[in-house]
Amino acid sequence: MRLFLALVVLLLMVTAPGLSAPDAYPTRPITFVVGFAPGGGADVFARALSEAARGILPQPVVVENRPGAGGTAANAYVSGRPADGYTLLFAHAGSSIITPIIANQPTLKWDAFDTIARIHGEEEWLMVKPDAPWKTMEELIAFAKANPRRVRVAGSAIGGIDSFVVLAWEKEAGIDVEYIPHEGGGPAVLAFLGGNAEMVVGNMSEFFQHFQARRMVPFVVASERRSPIFPQVVTFKEKGYDVVFAQWRSVLAPSGVPSSRIATLAVAFNRALGSEAWKRFNANARAVDLYLGPADFRRFLVNEEARLAKIIDELGLRSR
Amino acid sequence: MTAGVAWGIIGGAIPGISGAVAMALALPYTFSMDAATALIMLAGVWAGANYGGSIPAILMRMPGTPGSAAALLDGYELTRQGKAAKALGISLVCGTFGGLVSIIVLIALVVPLGNLVLAFGSPEIFALAFFGLTLIAGLSGKSMLKGLAAGAFGLLLTTVGLDTLTGSLRLTFGRRELLSGVDIISAMIGLFAVSEMFHQLAHPARRETPAVVDARTAFPTLAEFKEVWRATIVGTVVGLIVGVMPGAGATASSFVAYNEARRWSKRPELFGKGSMEGVAGPETANNAVQGGDLVPTLAIGIPGSNSAAIMLAALILHGIVPGPFLMSQHTELVFTLFAGLILVNLLMIPVGVVILRACLLALRLPPPSLVASILAIIFIGTFAADLFVLNPILALIFGVIGYGMRVTGFPPAATVLGLVLGFMVESELRRSLIISHGSWAVFVTHPISAVFLLATIGVLLYPVFLNYRRRRKTPVSPAAAPAGS
Amino acid sequence: MDSAVVRKDVIAAAVLVAFGAAVVAVGLKIPLGVATDPLGPRTFPVALGAGIAICGVLLVAGMLLFRSAPAGPGLLGDMDPEDEAAAEAGPFSLTRLVGAVAITAGYLAAFEPVGYLLSTWGYVLALMMLHGGAPGRSLVSTPPLVTLVLYLTFKYGLRIPVPEGILAPLLSR
Numbered sequence: 015m016r017l018f019l020a021l022v023v024l025l026l027m028v029t030a031p032g033l034s035a036p037d038a039y040p041t042r043p044i045t046f047v048v049g050f051a052p053g054g055g056a057d058v059f060a061r062a063l064s065e066a067a068r069g070i071l072p073q074p075v076v077v078e079n080r081p082g083a084g085g086t087a088a089n090a091y092v093s094g095r096p097a098d099g100y101t102l103l104f105a106h107a108g109s110s111i112i113t114p115i116i117a118n119q120p121t122l123k124w125d126a127f128d129t130i131a132r133i134h135g136e137e138e139w140l141m142v143k144p145d146a147p148w149k150t151m152e153e154l155i156a157f158a159k160a161n162p163r164r165v166r167v168a169g170s171a172i173g174g175i176d177s178f179v180v181l182a183w184e185k186e187a188g189i190d191v192e193y194i195p196h197e198g199g200g201p202a203v204l205a206f207l208g209g210n211a212e213m214v215v216g217n218m219s220e221f222f223q224h225f226q227a228r229r230m231v232p233f234v235v236a237s238e239r240r241s242p243i244f245p246q247v248v249t250f251k252e253k254g255y256d257v258v259f260a261q262w263r264s265v266l267a268p269s270g271v272p273s274s275r276i277a278t279l280a281v282a283f284n285r286a287l288g289s290e291a292w293k294r295f296n297a298n299a300r301a302v303d304l305y306l307g308p309a310d311f312r313r314f315l316v317n318e319e320a321r322l323a324k325i326i327d328e329l330g331l332r333s334r
Numbered sequence: 335m336t337a338g339v340a341w342g343i344i345g346g347a348i349p350g351i352s353g354a355v356a357m358a359l360a361l362p363y364t365f366s367m368d369a370a371t372a373l374i375m376l377a378g379v380w381a382g383a384n385y386g387g388s389i390p391a392i393l394m395r396m397p398g399t400p401g402s403a404a405a406l407l408d409g410y411e412l413t414r415q416g417k418a419a420k421a422l423g424i425s426l427v428c429g430t431f432g433g434l435v436s437i438i439v440l441i442a443l444v445v446p447l448g449n450l451v452l453a454f455g456s457p458e459i460f461a462l463a464f465f466g467l468t469l470i471a472g473l474s475g476k477s478m479l480k481g482l483a484a485g486a487f488g489l490l491l492t493t494v495g496l497d498t499l500t501g502s503l504r505l506t507f508g509r510r511e512l513l514s515g516v517d518i519i520s521a522m523i524g525l526f527a528v529s530e531m532f533h534q535l536a537h538p539a540r541r542e543t544p545a546v547v548d549a550r551t552a553f554p555t556l557a558e559f560k561e562v563w564r565a566t567i568v569g570t571v572v573g574l575i576v577g578v579m580p581g582a583g584a585t586a587s588s589f590v591a592y593n594e595a596r597r598w599s600k601r602p603e604l605f606g607k608g609s610m611e612g613v614a615g616p617e618t619a620n621n622a623v624q625g626g627d628l629v630p631t632l633a634i635g636i637p638g639s640n641s642a643a644i645m646l647a648a649l650i651l652h653g654i655v656p657g658p659f660l661m662s663q664h665t666e667l668v669f670t671l672f673a674g675l676i677l678v679n680l681l682m683i684p685v686g687v688v689i690l691r692a693c694l695l696a697l698r699l700p701p702p703s704l705v706a707s708i709l710a711i712i713f714i715g716t717f718a719a720d721l722f723v724l725n726p727i728l729a730l731i732f733g734v735i736g737y738g739m740r741v742t743g744f745p746p747a748a749t750v751l752g753l754v755l756g757f758m759v760e761s762e763l764r765r766s767l768i769i770s771h772g773s774w775a776v777f778v779t780h781p782i783s784a785v786f787l788l789a790t791i792g793v794l795l796y797p798v799f800l801n802y803r804r805r806r807k808t809p810v811s812p813a814a815a816p817a818g819s
Numbered sequence: 820m821d822s823a824v825v826r827k828d829v830i831a832a833a834v835l836v837a838f839g840a841a842v843v844a845v846g847l848k849i850p851l852g853v854a855t856d857p858l859g860p861r862t863f864p865v866a867l868g869a870g871i872a873i874c875g876v877l878l879v880a881g882m883l884l885f886r887s888a889p890a891g892p893g894l895l896g897d898m899d900p901e902d903e904a905a906a907e908a909g910p911f912s913l914t915r916l917v918g919a920v921a922i923t924a925g926y927l928a929a930f931e932p933v934g935y936l937l938s939t940w941g942y943v944l945a946l947m948m949l950h951g952g953a954p955g956r957s958l959v960s961t962p963p964l965v966t967l968v969l970y971l972t973f974k975y976g977l978r979i980p981v982p983e984g985i986l987a988p989l990l991s992r
Contacts, residue, residue, distance in 0.1 A: 052358055052644045061651055065365070079358060082514020083496040090510050091721065116501045116852070119510055163771060172501035172853050181853070193855050194768050195499050197761075200636040204580055207634070208452040210769045223635055223657025298655050331501060331853055479881065483835055483874035490842060490867040497860045502852030504860055505845060535950055536916035702953035703961045706946035709923070710939055713930075714969050718979045723930055730923050737916075742831040760863045764856040772857045 039099060039275050040073040046265070048104040049088030051081040054198050055136075055217060059263050060104050062295040063133060066286035071279075075102070084173045085109025089122040097270035099279065103127060105266045107259075108174035111319050116173050116331050124315050127266040131280045132306040132314060133287070134296060135262035136217040137243075138179045138236040140167070144228060146212065151234060151253045155187055162190040168202040168211035171195050175261050176202075176215045178322070179236045181329050186255040206230070217261050218243060219299040236260075243300055262304055264311065280307050335674070338375035339681045342382020343689050347390055347398045349523050349715040353383035353584070354640035361644060369652035370667055374674030376648055377624070380641045381433050381678050384584055384621045385686055388425045389693050392613070393418055394708055396527030401584030401620035403522055403750055404592040408605060408612030415608050419694060420558065424610055425617040426686040427559075428566045432618035433679040435570050436577065436625025440632075441672045444661070447578055447626075448633025454579045456769060457776050460762035461786035462579065463755045466586055468793045469593040470748045477743060484744045488752020489759065491516045499764055511724045518753050520716045520725040524732025525739070525746040531709050532737045534701070558610060565595035565611035569618030576619070577626020583639040584620035585754045591619030624675075632668065634658055825882065832878040839872025918949050934984020939966040 046064055050056040057079060064075035080088040086109055095101040105124060114123035148154035158165050169176035172195045180193045194211055196202040199220040206214035207229055214221075214230065224230050232247045236259045240249055250257035265283065267276070286292055287303050296303065306314055326332060338360065345356030357379045364372035387399030392409030405425060412421040440447075470485040471478065494505045495515030506512040569591040576587035595615025596605045605612045627638040628645070635657035637643035649656050654664060661668050699707070716725040736746045770776030777783045846864035926942040943962035947953045953961075973979045 051640055052354065052361075052647050054643070057643075058647055058650050061361075061647060065651060074362075076362060084498070084501075086496075086510075087514040090513065113496070113501070117496060117503055117513065119513070122510065166769060171498035172855075173496075173498075177853075192768055192771065193853075194765060195855065196765075197498055201580065204452065204630070204634070204636055205455060205765075205769075208455045210455045223655065223659055227658040229658070294653055295650075298650075298653070329853065477878075479874045479878050480831075483871050486867045486870045486874070490864060490871070493860075493864045493867070497852065499856055500852030500860045502850045502860045504849050504864060505842075532916060532919050535919040535946070536912055700953065700957070702947040702950040703957060703965075705950055706943040706961070707965050709946060710943050710965055710969060713923075713927070714935070714939070714973055714981070717930070718973055721980065723927060726927050726930070730920070730927060733923075734920060742827045744831070764858050767858060768856045 037272065037274050039278060040071060042100065043073050044071070044075045044100050044102060045078050046075050046102045046104065047078050047080055047088045047092050049080055049082070049085030049109050050104075051198070052079050054200070055219060055261075056085070056104055056106065056109075056263065058299075059134075062292065063265075063283065063286065066289045066292035066295070067282055070285050070289075071282045083117070084113040084171055086113050086117065086119065086122045089114070089127075092266075092268055093121060093126060095268050097128070097268040099267065099271045099275035101268060102130065102279070103266040103268075105264045106175070106261060107178075107318065107322065108171075110264075110266065111315070111322050112175070112178065112326065113173040115319075115323060115326055118332065124266060124319070126269060128269050128271050128276060129308050129311040129315065130265040130267055130276060131283050131308065132262055132264040132304055132311045133283060134301045135260045135304040136219060136299065136301045137241055138175060138215060138259050138261060139218055139221060139247075140179070140233045140235075141206070141214050141216075141221055141225070141230040142212065142233045144231050146231075146233075148233075151248060154233075155189060158187075158189040158191055163192050165191040165213065166194055166211040167191055167213040167215055168194045168196060168205040169215040170198050170202055175259050178325065179215050179257060179259050182257045182259070182325055183236075183250060183255060185328060186250075186257055217299075217301075219301065222300060260304075276308050335371075335374055335378055335678060336681055336685060338378030339382040339678055339685045340689070342379035342384075343386035343389075343682075343686060344382075345379065346383030346386025346402075347689075347693070348718075349390060349396050349398050349519070349527070349712055351383075351715065351718065352387075352399045352519065352640075353380050353401070354644060356380075356383045357641055357644040361648060364648055365651070369649065369654060370670040370674065372648050372652060373645060373667075373671050374678060376645055377671070377675050378678035378681065380645075381621065381624060381682055382685070384433070384624065385426055385429045385617070385682060386689070387620075388429075388613075388617055389422065389690065390527075392421045392425065393693060393697060394527060395530045396708065396712065397519075397522055399584070400519055400522060400754065401588050401623075402617075403526070403585065403747075403754075404588035404616035404620075405613055406526060407592065407616075407747060408607075408609050411606070411608035412610070412613065413697075417608070418697065419690075420610070421613050422690050422694070424558070424562060424614050426683065426690065428562065428569065428614040428618040429621040430679055430682045430686075431566060432570045432573055432620075432622035433624055433682070434676065436574055436622040437672070437675045437679060438625075439574055440625035440628055440675075444629055444633055447629045451578060451580060451630045451634065451638075453782060455780070456762045456765040457780045457783040458786070459579060459582065459758060460766055461777060461783035461790075462576070462582065463586070463758040463762065465786045465790045465793070466590050466593075466755050467751065467759065468790055469589055469751055471794065471797075480742075480744045481748045484739065484746065484748035485752040488749035488754075489756040491521065491749075491753055492756030493760065499761060511722060516753075517716075517725050517728055520728040521732045521753055522750050523712055523716060524729040525736035525749060527708070527712055528729055528733025529736030529740060529746070531705050531712075532733055533740065534705050562610050562614035564598060564600070565615040566618045568594045568598050569615040570622045572615075573619035573622025574626050577623030577638065578629050579626075580630055580636065580638045582758065583627065583641075584623050586758070587619040587623050588616035589751055589754060591615040621679075624679075628675075631656070632660055635660060828878060828882060832875040835875030835878070836872045839868045839870070839875065842868025842871065915949060919946070922946060922949065929984075931982045932984055934986045935981040936966055936970060936986060937984065939969065 046060050048057050048060045060077045064077055067075050080091050092101055092103040110124040148157060167180050184191060199216045202214055203220060205211050232244050234248055234250055235241050236250050236257050238258055284305055287305055341360060342356055345351045346353060357376050360379050364375055383399055384401055387397060387402035388405045390396040390398045391402040391406040393413055395406050395410040397403040397406060409421045470481050494512055496513055497504055572591040572594055573587045576582045592615050595611050596602045599611050627642040630636050630638045631642040631646055637646050646656050712729060713726040716729045739746050766776050777787055843865050846861055846868055849861045851859055922945045926938055929938040940962045943965050947958055974981045
């Protein structure tokens with residue numbers, strides 16, 4: 015009997031630390047999966063965020079590229095990973111909302127994942143050549159109406175936010191332009207610079223150096239308010255066109271991660287935004303911090319999806 | 335630096351790990367370095383991988399990177415003839431030559447070339463890719479029809495997945511693994527290497543180990559060099575041109591170089607049977623794209639290939655913003671990079687020789703172990719890239735298809751060519767039509783594109799023309815009409 | 820003309836026609852999406868499928884019309900089934916081929932559930948036995964050696980998460 019009691023006590027002593035110890039997370043490197051090729055906007059963002067989180071999280075965050083299918087190949091991969099907080103997924107509107115809806119793949123949409131945080135965002139700009147014949151929106155609209163499909167706009171793949179800016183603008187303004195999809199922002203810029211398009215749509219992080227080289231000038235921005243980068247450039251909204259889109263970037267995780275780990279990650283990323291490295295990156299990229307924690311981000315996504323889904327239906331994009 | 339080159343060669347040699355993947359794996363290690371060192375090390379990985387991929391390609395008919403696929407056409411034949419060491423030696427030396435020349439050209443001409451990049455829009459890229467497809471004629475052997483069918487199959491495979499131009503799903507049959515298409519590396523390895531292994535397993539009495547494998551004779555003699563210098567020059571030129579074009583990289587250039595090397599060779603009939611030039615041409619080309627790829631990267635800030643994109647990522651992570659002002663704002667960095675690029679290409683020779691000898695030893699394994707090991711490497715290699723079991727399964731499926739193709743006389747190389755060029759051909763064609771508002775004349779009104787298309791027509795008609803002239807001279811007997819060609 | 824070759828070609832041609840027709844059928848149903856280009860997403864797949872089928876038809880037509888041996892040497896040595904069979908090979912064994920494919924399929928099926936270490940061990944062993952000619956000594960030593968080398972290289976050298984399968988409790992401390 016005494017032996018039995020002794021064993022019970024021993025057992026309790028051995029397991030007690032495990033029962034009351036805080037969740038020791040993370041104890042090994044965390045993988046941040048990006049559904050786009052190295053060097054692109056998404057990839058660079060992910061790497062910058064990982065760098066900024068170094069020293070804040072006790073383990074490094076390592077970026078892994080899995081490009082394909084407009085970013086959804088990464089979604090597919092991460093959805094199969096264990097929900098232990100060691101695999102994260104890069105997400106933006108294109109890869110987590112639009113493309114899954116268009117491709118009719120609900121298991122790859124944002125709501126099949128856990129939301130960690132929305133991090134930052136960039137505005138969507140339309141650029142033209144410095145010697146473009148249109149100086150105002152009115153002139154451009156008039157020209158486009160008189161010459162349907164004459165104006166060519168280069169941008170990234172259909173299903174990305176870039177394409178939506180243009181498609182929504184066409185609908186709102188009642189014009190018909192030629193949208194030329196490319197595999198990414200880089201090729202789109204090349205097409206524009208090479209004279210194969212009159213306009214290009216995308217983020218200022220891709221455009222600013224070319225603006226400085228006087229090869230392009232901003233024409234209109236798709237934001238709620240005018241941008242502090244170019245305050246003299248109009249917004250679609252003030253011209254009466256409800257074209258408001260932002261390229262926000264965020265972090266998701268497989269569904270089912272313990273909430274304490276989600277909190278750890280969210281807090282860490284929030285703190286990372288205050289780091290010098292991140293501030294420098296944001297300044298160079300001309301991006302704005304748009305941090306939202308897990309719950310707020312989820313609410314944002316619900317609204318964002320509703321908004322985008324409406325446009326998808328209006329444009330007739332759903333895959334049958 | 336040396337570590338970078340060594341890792342590049344080894345990584346490239348592992349099937350399933352391409353140059354870009356090897357660089358991405360090395361990228362975290364560069365964070366603690368300063369920008370110049372980081373770039374130089376990544377460049378070393380890049381150069382090494384371009385060579386490393388040819389090691390298994392030549393020795394075991396298994397391309398380590400997509401850019402080495404063309405090398406196996408003749409390289410493996412050379413191995414079967416016991417000349418593996420020479421083939422590897424040529425690959426190394428010619429590759430280094432191509433890399434060096436392309437870097438020198440880069441240094442000298444980066445600014446004017448930068449403007450040239452802008453001249454290569456969708457019509458031009460399509461015309462070049464279409465020109466590349468004429469290689470199918472050369473790969474078809476006896477039956478042009480079979481070659482065309484095999485090539486069409488390869489082209490067809492590239493349409494699987496999400497279409498970036500319209501957002502529609504094609505040929506995925508509801509399987510989400512196919513959303514991003516058929517993995518080219520797995521398909522290539524299946525068509526060439528897995529089928530070869532199945533072949534050996536199905537023919538038990540074959541002794542596949544080459545008769546004599548002497549690592550000491552690795553280096554080509556001067557005389558052998560003279561044999562291949564023509565192909566090397568051709569390869570360098572092709573690599574430079576194709577490298578400068580955004581989107582076209584080592585793989586396309588190696589195939590085009592193979593074709594061109596054969597066209598300009600004094601002994602074209604040897605190609606496919608173990609021609610040294612057939613190794614020199616593609617291997618020079620796939621290293622020579624390095625300089626070309628860096629042109630748009632450094633001059634405009636837009637990467638010319640996945641590998642160049644990683645270099646860009648490294649720049650950005652070190653706080654340097656790439657773009658048209660990179661060269662003027664960071665001149666010392668760029669010049670250090672240039673010097674480093676030359677160094678890493680030179681380093682390839684000593685490092686390469688060491689690794690080469692190690693790999694040649696592997697060939698001495700007895701066949702049962704060798705075959706089993708190769709297959710094991712193939713499957714973990716293809717798994718490693720994406721961590722989906724799908725890729726190894728693709729390798730298996732294409733292994734079966736490849737075997738069937740071999741048995742019935744269809745050239746797997748034509749399918750691989752279709753796989754490599756298909757995406758470019760289709761998407762640039764469609765994009766060109768959008769740019770031209772639906773007018774097909776765009777390919778003629780753009781001068782560079784017109785030149786390539788004329789070359790294509792010329793290449794296709796030339797043998798017909800020759801045939802006609804031959805027939806005019808000698809009367810033809812009725813029974814000689816060839817079948818199926 | 821060698822009847823074995825004729826038979827192979829006829830089968831090949833039939834496969835081409837069937838495959839090509841299937842592709843055309845599926846291709847015509849591809850959704851159009853946001854069709855911004857005149858060709859659209861359907862053109863290529865349908866055209867290629869049709870092309871493949873036509874090649875099959877022409878192959879058969881060519882055989883019927885010409886009835887003579889294929890002309891000229893093949894460009895790539897390994898594409899001549901006749902030469903191949905004549906040269907160095909042993910007799911072709913269908914069972915071995917099927918065996919190789921089946922063993923590999925089994926390996927891939929077991930890859931994730933059973934885990935890398937055990938399934939690769941079994942795979943290498945099975946292949947060596949299928950190939951034949953391996954002394955017992957190497958049947959015992961080579962599979963675990965190869966498995967271990969690959970495992971260590973990929974897991975630790977390249978930091979790739981190799982599936983652990985049923986050994987998971989042992990492997991993740």
